Amino acid sequence: MRRFLAWSxxxxxxxxxxxxxWMMLDDxxxxxxxGEFRRKDLAWxxxxxxxxxxxxxxxxxxxxxxxxxxxxxxxxxxxxELHRVTGIAAELTPGGATLTATLTAPxxxxxxxxxxxxxxxxxxxxxxxxxxxxxxxxxxxVIADWIARRVHARLRRDETYAALxxxxxxxxxxENQATLDYRWRPELLTEIEQKSVEILVPPADQARxxxxxxxxxxxxxxxxxxxxxxxxxxxAPLFEHARRAGGDPREHNRxxxxxxxxxxxxxxxxxxxxxxxxxxxxxxxxLLSLHGRRDFAEHFIISAALSANGGSRLxxxxxxxxxxxxANRGSGFSFTDLAANRxxxxxxxxxxxxxxxxxxxxLAAARNDDALLPDFRDLPEFMAQAEFDRxxxxxxxxxxxxxxxxxxxxxxxHPLTR
Numbered sequence: 001m002r003r004f005l006a007w008s009x010x011x012x013x014x015x016x017x018x019x020x021x022w023m024m025l026d027d028x029x030x031x032x033x034x035g036e037f038r039r040k041d042l043a044w045x046x047x048x049x050x051x052x053x054x055x056x057x058x059x060x061x062x063x064x065x066x067x068x069x070x071x072x073x074x075x076x077x078x079x080x081e082l083h084r085v086t087g088i089a090a091e092l093t094p095g096g097a098t099l100t101a102t103l104t105a106p107x108x109x110x111x112x113x114x115x116x117x118x119x120x121x122x123x124x125x126x127x128x129x130x131x132x133x134x135x136x137x138x139x140x141x142v143i144a145d146w147i148a149r150r151v152h153a154r155l156r157r158d159e160t161y162a163a164l165x166x167x168x169x170x171x172x173x174x175e176n177q178a179t180l181d182y183r184w185r186p187e188l189l190t191e192i193e194q195k196s197v198e199i200l201v202p203p204a205d206q207a208r209x210x211x212x213x214x215x216x217x218x219x220x221x222x223x224x225x226x227x228x229x230x231x232x233x234x235x236a237p238l239f240e241h242a243r244r245a246g247g248d249p250r251e252h253n254r255x256x257x258x259x260x261x262x263x264x265x266x267x268x269x270x271x272x273x274x275x276x277x278x279x280x281x282x283x284x285x286x287l288l289s290l291h292g293r294r295d296f297a298e299h300f301i302i303s304a305a306l307s308a309n310g311g312s313r314l315x316x317x318x319x320x321x322x323x324x325x326x327a328n329r330g331s332g333f334s335f336t337d338l339a340a341n342r343x344x345x346x347x348x349x350x351x352x353x354x355x356x357x358x359x360x361x362x363l364a365a366a367r368n369d370d371a372l373l374p375d376f377r378d379l380p381e382f383m384a385q386a387e388f389d390r391x392x393x394x395x396x397x398x399x400x401x402x403x404x405x406x407x408x409x410x411x412x413x414h415p416l417t418r
Contacts, residue, residue, distance in 0.1 A: 029102040030115035031087030048075070065180045068092075072178055086113070090178075096121040096130065097173050111135070118144070127171055206273050208251060212259035213269035215241050220263075220286040228287040231297045232366050234260065239363035249360045253351035254308045261305030264288060264298050290340070291369045291377060299340035300347070300373055307348025333388040334381035339407045343373050346417040362416055374410045379403065 048065075067075065069092045076088040091098040096119065103114045119130040119141070132144035156162045163185070172179040219234045238260070242252035262269045263284055290296035351359045366372055380391065380403070392399045411417045 027111050027113070029086055029113045030100050030117070031089045031102040060183055060185070062181055062183050065182070067178050069176045069178075092173055092176055092178055094175050095173055097127075097178065122171060122173055125170075205251065205255065208255040209258050209269055210273050212238065212241075212255045213262065213273075216259050216263060223286045225285045226287075228289050228294065230369060231260075231288045231290045231301070232369055232372055234288065235363055235372065236366045239360055239366075242360055243364045249356040250352045253356055253360055253363075254305075257301065257305045257308050257348065257351060260288075261302045264301055290373055291375050293336075293377075295337055296340045296373065296376075299337050300344040303341045303344025304348040304351065305344075307345045308352045309348075332382035332384050334383070335379040335403050335407070336376045336381045338404075339376040339379060339411075340373060342404075342407060343411055343414075343417055346411055350417065359416065372416065374414050376407070376410075379407070 069090065072090050072092070073088075076090060086102045086104055088099070088101045090100075098117065098119055100115065100117045103116070105112055105114050115133075115135055117133040119132075120127040121130050129141055129145040129148055131141040132139040152165070156165065167184055168180060168182045170181040172181075216234060216238055219237055220229075223229050238256050239253075242249070242256050245252060259269060266284055287294055288297040288301075290300055347359070350356070362371070369375070383391065392403065394400070
């Protein structure tokens with residue numbers, strides 16, 4: 001009898017190991033991978049964030065975000081920079097929504113994708129799961145909702161999660177529209193930023209970034225507050241510090257680029273990583289320039305850090321959006337800034353890819369601006385929208401692409417980005 005039970009249990013386990021993955025995994029995605037971000041999509045998302053920027057909201061007053069189905073899917077697609085998530089889509093109906101997500105599965109003999117479909121409905125304090133489908137495997141709604149609530153209750157033990165959950169307290173679904181009501185606390189933004197780092201950045205990477213931020217701060221203290229210093233004067237010693245440290249050059253490159261980008265963005269990595277104080281923002285005490293231009297240093301390094309941390313597609317798109325905004329109401333469209341952005345994206349990709357060791361050595365040995373970036377100051381810049389349209393428009397047209405090809409050819413010949 002015992003032998004029969006043991007064989008039966010073994011058979012059930014074998015069936016579970018083989019049948020369940022076969023039922024859950026598919027050969028095709030339910031949601032197609034996101035293509036290149038269109039400029040108008042990024043511009044809309046940026047305006048949405050600006051409109052609902054928590055730093056501008058009145059504390060403890062109820063605010064609402066209303067999105068139609070296409071806008072919600074735009075926002076969800078923008079968020080698909082997560083590893084293994086290839087697409088997310090929502091379909092809205094009165095009182096509920098159908099959410100579908102496609103995740104890429106590790107190599108296996110059963111299928112390349114895990115397609116997840118959840119039917120959710122409005123409920124007091126949030127939503128409840130009506131049904132859940134993992135590939136072709138149905139999960140009873142009552143079980144899925146019970147699991148979700150148990151996970152939610154466990155997550156509420158974290159103070160930041162609990163505060164965020166309490167801030168977003170009602171969701172309403174209507175035909176082709178979703179409304180989220182929330183009440184904001186000013187300090188919650190810093191808590192979320194710090195919690196995001198805690199979740200997304202492993203402790204070893206946090207320690208490495210903090211080390212480079214502190215080393216960079218020591219380099220900058222040698223210069224008078226408010227002064228402008230050539231970028232190469234901090235890049236070379238910082239990456240020489242990385243060279244002496246040894247270990248994986250990709251991780252050191254990522255940490256060093258992130259430290260410089262944080263400084264240029266006015267973010268204190270020490271406050272962000274160590275949770276000190278309510279604000280992680282500060283004005284840079286020393287400014288950095290590249291080929292005599294502070295904006296070149298910012299475009300180059302911030303794009304490199306974005307790319308090194310996994311966002312090269314967004315880095316390119318955000319750089320273009322910034323230039324189009326400048327053409328409309330800022331300093332004007334500048335191919336020079338766009339070139340620095342594209343150079344930074346290439347640097348970030350190479351600094352965390354196969355040539356990482358060569359990139360580190362090159363940066364440690366850099367002695368002038370030309371070692372970091374070709375001089376693009378001969379390119380057209382400061383063009384208002386009308387002038388840009390007359391000379392090069394539209395974006396993506398032959399005259400515009402001809403300039404981009406010139407930029408890419410010069411980058412391809414540069415030892416740091418070729």
